[in-house]
Amino acid sequence: MAMRAGVIGAGYLGQHHARVFSELEGVHLTAVVDADPARAEEIARKYGAVAYTDYRKALGAVDAFSIVTPTTLHYEIALECIRAGKDLLIEKPVTVTIEEADALIDASERAGVVVQVGHLERFNPAVAAVSPLIREPRFFEAERLSPFLGRGVDVDITLDLMIHDIDIILSLLGRHSAPVSSFPVDIKAAGAEILTGRIDMAKAWLDFGGGVHALATASRTSPRKERTLRIFQRESYLLVDYQNMEVRRHRREGSEIVQEILPVEKREPLKEELQDFVRCVGSRSRPRVCALAGRNALKVALGIGELIKRQNQ
Numbered sequence: 059m060a061m062r063a064g065v066i067g068a069g070y071l072g073q074h075h076a077r078v079f080s081e082l083e084g085v086h087l088t089a090v091v092d093a094d095p096a097r098a099e100e101i102a103r104k105y106g107a108v109a110y111t112d113y114r115k116a117l118g119a120v121d122a123f124s125i126v127t128p129t130t131l132h133y134e135i136a137l138e139c140i141r142a143g144k145d146l147l148i149e150k151p152v153t154v155t156i157e158e159a160d161a162l163i164d165a166s167e168r169a170g171v172v173v174q175v176g177h178l179e180r181f182n183p184a185v186a187a188v189s190p191l192i193r194e195p196r197f198f199e200a201e202r203l204s205p206f207l208g209r210g211v212d213v214d215i216t217l218d219l220m221i222h223d224i225d226i227i228l229s230l231l232g233r234h235s236a237p238v239s240s241f242p243v244d245i246k247a248a249g250a251e252i253l254t255g256r257i258d259m260a261k262a263w264l265d266f267g268g269g270v271h272a273l274a275t276a277s278r279t280s281p282r283k284e285r286t287l288r289i290f291q292r293e294s295y296l297l298v299d300y301q302n303m304e305v306r307r308h309r310r311e312g313s314e315i316v317q318e319i320l321p322v323e324k325r326e327p328l329k330e331e332l333q334d335f336v337r338c339v340g341s342r343s344r345p346r347v348c349a350l351a352g353r354n355a356l357k358v359a360l361g362i363g364e365l366i367k368r369q370n371q
Contacts, residue, residue: 060084060085060086061084061085061086061121061122061336061339061340062086062088062089062119062120062121062122063079063085063086063087063088063089063120063121063122063123063124063336064087064088064089064090064091064107064113064116064119064120064122064123064124065079065087065089065090065091065101065123065124065126066091066092066113066116066123066124066125066126066127066135067091067092067124067125067126067127067128067149068090068091068092068094068097068098068100068101068102068126069092069097069126070209071126071149072090072092072101072124072126072127073101074328075124075126075147075328075332076090076101076102076104076105076107077104077105078326078328078329078332079105079124079332080105080106080107081329082329082332082333082336084336084340085336087105087106087107088107088108088116088119088120089102089107089108089109089110089116089119089120090102090105090107090108090109090110091109091110091111091112091113091116092109092111093111094111095109095111098110098111113135113138113139114138117139117142117144120144121144121145121339122144122145122146122147122172122335122336122339123139123144123145123146123147124146124147124149124176124332124335125139125146125147125148125149126149126176127149128212129149129151129153129154129212129213129217130154130212130213132148132149132151132152132153132154132158133153133154133158133161133162136148136153136162136173137161137162137165140162140165140166140169140171140173141165141169143169143171144171145171145172145173145335145339146166146171146172146173146174147173147174147175147176147331147332147335148162148173148174148175148176148349148352149175149176150175150176150177150178150221150222150225150352150355151175151213151217151221151352151355151356151359152175152349152352152353152356153356154213155360156353156356156357156360159349159352159353159356160353162349163349163350163353166349172335172338172339172342172343172345173345173348173349174331174334174335174338174345174346174347174348174349175345175347175348175349175351175352176331176347177221177222177225177226177347177351177352177355178222178327178328178331179222179223179225179226179300179327180225180226180229180331180346180347181327181328181330181331181334181346182300182303182327183303183322183323183324183325183327183330184298184299184300184303184304184305184322185226185298185300187305187320187321187322187323188289188296188298188305188320189230189233191294191296191305191307191320192230192233192289192291192296193291193292194291194292195230195231195270195289195290195291196269196270196271196290196291196292197270197271197272197273197289197290198227198230198271198272198273198274198287198288198289198290199272199273199274199287199288199290200220200223200226200227200272200273200274200275200286200287200288201274201275201276201284201285201286202219202220202222202223202274202275202276202277202284202285203275203276203277203280203282203283203284203285204219204277204278204280204283205278205279205280205281205282205283206253206258206278206279207278211254211256211278213256214256214257214260214363214366215249215256215257215258215259215260215276215277215278216249216257216260216262216276216359216360216362216363216366217356217359217360217363218276218278219276219277219278220260220262220274220276220359220362221355221356221359223274223276223287224274224355224358224359225347225351225352225355226287227264227272227274227287228240228241228351228354228355228358229351230289231266231270240266241266241354241358242264242265242266242272242358243265243266243267244264244265245262245263245264245265245358245361245362245365246262246263246265246365247260247261247262247263247362247365247366247369248260248261248366248369249261249362249363249366249370250366250370251370252279253278253279254278257363257366257367258277258278258279259275259276259277259278259279260274260275260276260277260362260363260366261273261274261275262274262362264358283301284301285299285300285301286298286299286300287300293309293310294307294308294309294310295307295308295309296308303322303324304319304322305319305320305322306318306319306320307320334346
């Protein structure tokens with residue numbers, strides 16, 4: 059029987075969750091929820107679902123939800139859905155606080171429901187292509203720059219954009235760098251409020267011990283859009299271009315440095331992410347980005363934000 063899927067929050071990203079669910083085999087999009095009744099009706103009609111303005115009224119019509127609301131609403135909505143036995147994909151960041159994240163993890167384990175966190179870059183084909191090439195990385199440099207779009211401004215840039223790169227770096231270190239810590243042992247950071255009354259640009263230096271470091275930059279005030287990750291390791295340097303789904307490798311060959319563009323099979327990351335969610339719901343298995351992974355990325359991002367705020371007081 060097809061999984062009945064619903065989307066809570068039909069904004070810019072939520073509409074794409076609805077679209078992808080409506081296209082996936084073995085899934086029936088049954089509900090689109092939005093506080094704006096006209097918006098809920100528009101997206102529901104477009105993808106063959108029923109519109110709701112209150113997610114509670116959709117609980118009986120849905121097996122699993124994507125929660126794509128402002129972050130400040132994640133905890134309340136997710137907790138009620140978990141108590142109703144619904145599997146969840148919660149857009150990043152998972153919650154506003156670590157206490158909320160821990161409470162959701164505890165509730166989901168007691169209820170036996172699947173909770174996946176929407177760290178989309180984990181499903182970028184460029185990440186899958188670069189992962190097998192990583193051998194004892196020593197330094198990561200991430201840049202995630204964006205013009206001001208007016209989205210995600212309910213949270214600091216550390217939670218809106220930088221958290222993507224934090225999650226990727228934590229996951230790569232966890233997979234490739236034992237016994238080096240996959241969680242930073244020291245953090246240094248700087249940033250500023252510019253347009254929103256929240257942190258709009260930030261830089262963070264993460265020390266993982268054992269000579270492994272990362273430098274992450276995020277801004278929503280840049281004149282250009284850029285999404286890159288550089289990985290430096292013995293005798294090679296890898297460049298991941300998230301936007302263009304490209305991977306370049308620079309490596310030493312004799313006395314020369316050779317550059318090569320590696321093949322990447324381009325696929326839509328959101329479709330890959332939702333397919334993984336549906337698979338995990340069907341098999342009752344742990345998602346690639348589980349609630350604990352989302353919680354760990356949140357902890358680092360919050361730590362960076364707190365450092366910046368203390369320095370700017």
